[in-house]
Amino acid sequence: MLALATTALGAYVLVAAGSITVPGSTNTLGPRAFPYLVGGMLVAAGVVLTVLILSGRAGEEEGGEDVDPTVRTDWLTVVLLVVTLVVHVFAINVVGWPFAAALLFAGAAVILGARPWWRAALVGLVLGLVIQVIFGGLLGLSLPAGPLLEGVPFLRG
Amino acid sequence: MDNFSALIDGFATVLHPMYLLYALFGVFIGTAVGVLPGIGPAMAIALLLPLTYTLEPTAAIILFAGIYYGGMYGGSTTSILLNTPGESASIVTAIEGNKMARAGRGAAALATAAIGSFVAGSLATVALTFLAPVIARWAVQLGEPDYFALMVVAFVTVGALLGSSVPRGIAALALGLFLGLVGTDTLTGQQRFTFGVLNLADGIDVVIVAVGLFAVGEALYVGSRMRHGPVRIIPVEKGWRTWMKRDDWRRSWKPWLRGAAIGFPVGTIPAGGADVATFLSYAAERRLAGPRRKQFGRGAIEGVAGPEAANNAASSGVLVPLLTLGLPTTATAAIIIVAFQSYGIQPGPLLLQSESALVWALIASLYIGNLMLVVLNLPLVGMWVKVLRIPRHYLYAGILLFGALGSYALNFSPVDVLLLALIGLAGFFMRRYGYPVAPLVVGMILGPMAEDRLRRSLAISQGDLTYLVSSPFAATAYVAIVVLLVVGLWLKRRERAEEA
Numbered sequence: 001m002l003a004l005a006t007t008a009l010g011a012y013v014l015v016a017a018g019s020i021t022v023p024g025s026t027n028t029l030g031p032r033a034f035p036y037l038v039g040g041m042l043v044a045a046g047v048v049l050t051v052l053i054l055s056g057r058a059g060e061e062e063g064g065e066d067v068d069p070t071v072r073t074d075w076l077t078v079v080l081l082v083v084t085l086v087v088h089v090f091a092i093n094v095v096g097w098p099f100a101a102a103l104l105f106a107g108a109a110v111i112l113g114a115r116p117w118w119r120a121a122l123v124g125l126v127l128g129l130v131i132q133v134i135f136g137g138l139l140g141l142s143l144p145a146g147p148l149l150e151g152v153p154f155l156r157g
Numbered sequence: 158m159d160n161f162s163a164l165i166d167g168f169a170t171v172l173h174p175m176y177l178l179y180a181l182f183g184v185f186i187g188t189a190v191g192v193l194p195g196i197g198p199a200m201a202i203a204l205l206l207p208l209t210y211t212l213e214p215t216a217a218i219i220l221f222a223g224i225y226y227g228g229m230y231g232g233s234t235t236s237i238l239l240n241t242p243g244e245s246a247s248i249v250t251a252i253e254g255n256k257m258a259r260a261g262r263g264a265a266a267l268a269t270a271a272i273g274s275f276v277a278g279s280l281a282t283v284a285l286t287f288l289a290p291v292i293a294r295w296a297v298q299l300g301e302p303d304y305f306a307l308m309v310v311a312f313v314t315v316g317a318l319l320g321s322s323v324p325r326g327i328a329a330l331a332l333g334l335f336l337g338l339v340g341t342d343t344l345t346g347q348q349r350f351t352f353g354v355l356n357l358a359d360g361i362d363v364v365i366v367a368v369g370l371f372a373v374g375e376a377l378y379v380g381s382r383m384r385h386g387p388v389r390i391i392p393v394e395k396g397w398r399t400w401m402k403r404d405d406w407r408r409s410w411k412p413w414l415r416g417a418a419i420g421f422p423v424g425t426i427p428a429g430g431a432d433v434a435t436f437l438s439y440a441a442e443r444r445l446a447g448p449r450r451k452q453f454g455r456g457a458i459e460g461v462a463g464p465e466a467a468n469n470a471a472s473s474g475v476l477v478p479l480l481t482l483g484l485p486t487t488a489t490a491a492i493i494i495v496a497f498q499s500y501g502i503q504p505g506p507l508l509l510q511s512e513s514a515l516v517w518a519l520i521a522s523l524y525i526g527n528l529m530l531v532v533l534n535l536p537l538v539g540m541w542v543k544v545l546r547i548p549r550h551y552l553y554a555g556i557l558l559f560g561a562l563g564s565y566a567l568n569f570s571p572v573d574v575l576l577l578a579l580i581g582l583a584g585f586f587m588r589r590y591g592y593p594v595a596p597l598v599v600g601m602i603l604g605p606m607a608e609d610r611l612r613r614s615l616a617i618s619q620g621d622l623t624y625l626v627s628s629p630f631a632a633t634a635y636v637a638i639v640v641l642l643v644v645g646l647w648l649k650r651r652e653r654a655e656e657a
Contacts, residue, residue: 049324
């Protein structure tokens with residue numbers, strides 16, 4: 001599937017490279033040449049991989065210390081984690097960074113199997129506030145503290 | 158001897174208490190991320206990059222050097238004490254070190270790894286000190302086509318060797334090259350592949366891609382098939398007297414030296430990084446073991462001492478092309494280039510002249526960092542074991558949180574975090590289907606540089622393609638690709654045969 005996506009992207013790059021405007025002043029190699037090269041590489045790699053996969057040689061999955069090679073892929077966890085990340089993004093400007101961070105941490109931890117949920121939430125809240133104090137307050141990163149903590153001076157970025 | 162005095166100046170800078178603190182902080186973080194499964198030095202530096210914009214360059218570079226070195230030490234602790242291998246460079250250590258730990262000799266394995274890393278790391282840093290100025294002086298004479306040739310060498314070797322499958326490595330590399338294309342063309346000012354989106358006109362930030370692939374992608378992948386239940390760690394006997402006996406010293410010192418001699422040269426050439434060095438050292442030790450050969454595979458101390466030394470020496474070797482040619486040969490080296498660039502410094506042959514104080518401070522900090530690591534590592538093993546016991550759900554939730562923080566802190570725009578989630582998802586699919594992520598990062602960083610060199614070369618030659626191979630250096634480099642590929646792939650095959 002990824003092989004097909006690679007081929008498709010390569011084909012797109014090849015087509016789109018033709019529509020890059022070339023100013024009259026470029027005499028030799030313009031802004032189109034390198035994209036053509038890259039597009040060609042993508043298509044070539046994609047085609048080779050498609051053939052390999054169709055002939056039964058699928059890729060080796062990456063191993064890791066925390067990866068159990070015997071279980072099947074748990075797609076639900078992946079989807080939930082991405083959703084949590086997206087919720088975090090939209091929460092930043094509404095409730096402020098520390099609380100959005102707590103949401104992300106607690107959400108991800110519970111999805112990955114942290115029990116009981118309130119302990120994960122507590123850890124997340126503490127972590128969010130500590131990061132806000134260190135990076136926002138001490139290192140001067142402008143993390144928005146959010147409406148709830150607006151007045152607290154040492155949290156301001 | 159002006160290099161020597163420059164090094165002394167470098168030491169004078171680093172020994173400043175403030176910088177010592179940064180170095181200590183760096184090796185501490187580095188060891189922690191090395192010990193923790195799922196995070197490597199590349200990811201740690203990528204994550205810290207946006208958070209350190211407020212630091213001055215010297216402090217940041219010293220910090221990153223500490224992380225780079227610390228990560229290498231930390232990895233061995235994990236592979237010796239945990240049942241499953243840590244970062245790829247120390248997989249060979251896992252074979253012997255793990256067996257030693259199970260036989261109740263974990264402390265000796267940890268000690269020979271740490272002391273060997275110190276010995277080899279220091280020797281390799283000395284070699285770096287003498288070699289870097291020589292190569293930089295020579296590299297000044299290289300022309301545009303020579304640089305383009307070097308980058309092609311890096312592309313091909315990284316794409317073909319930093320993964321288990323050659324076509325998948327090339328595909329990942331091409332994806333990285335594509336991501337590098339997005340944005341405004343530097344020579345003509347034309348927008349390419351920006352889809353009319355204003356945010357993309359400046360290009361996609363490498364930090365987001367690196368954090369997305371390494372941090373978020375890893376967290377999603379582990380989440381999809383997590384090893385549940387408690388983390389199993391082999392207990393280590395207490396007290397420094399159990400570290401190494403006289404016999405262990407006698408059996409270790411030669412592998413340390415041999416490991417350094419193998420690791421450093423392998424690190425300097427783009428041939429697959431530290432993995433190859435550790436494997437070569439392991440094979441050499443086994444061949445030279447003589448009557449003790451039977452012990453290999455059952456916990457031979459030589460099989461820990463040699464590869465660990467080679468691993469550390471190789472990571473110093475990687476700095477030679479990085480500092481003198483601006484050429485990254487591993488993912489971590491590519492991220493360090495980004496770190497330099499974020500301070501407006503372009504690594505290359507002129508670096509030693511234009512940023513001499515910074516470079517020598519960096520080299521001096523390697524000596525100091527090595528010393529700190531050997532002091533820090535052995536007595537604090539108990540603490541690292543505790544770090545290793547962090548419940549996995551908290552660990553990966555924390556990785557996600559820091560990834561989100563790092564990409565948000567780039568521009569303080571939530572859009573970047575969305576992009577991070579998207580790239581993280583791509584990283585998940587790459588892992589799931591066996592595509593290596595390192596070539597992508599290297600391609601994205603080197604791609605724009607290579608395009609620049611290529612177009613400038615052809616502007617000089619007025620479109621004559623033979624100009625690219627006309628210089629003897631460039632011609633040699635293209636021949637070297639073939640040699641490196643054949644040797645590299647042969648070594649990979651041997652390595653796999655060995656593991657099976």
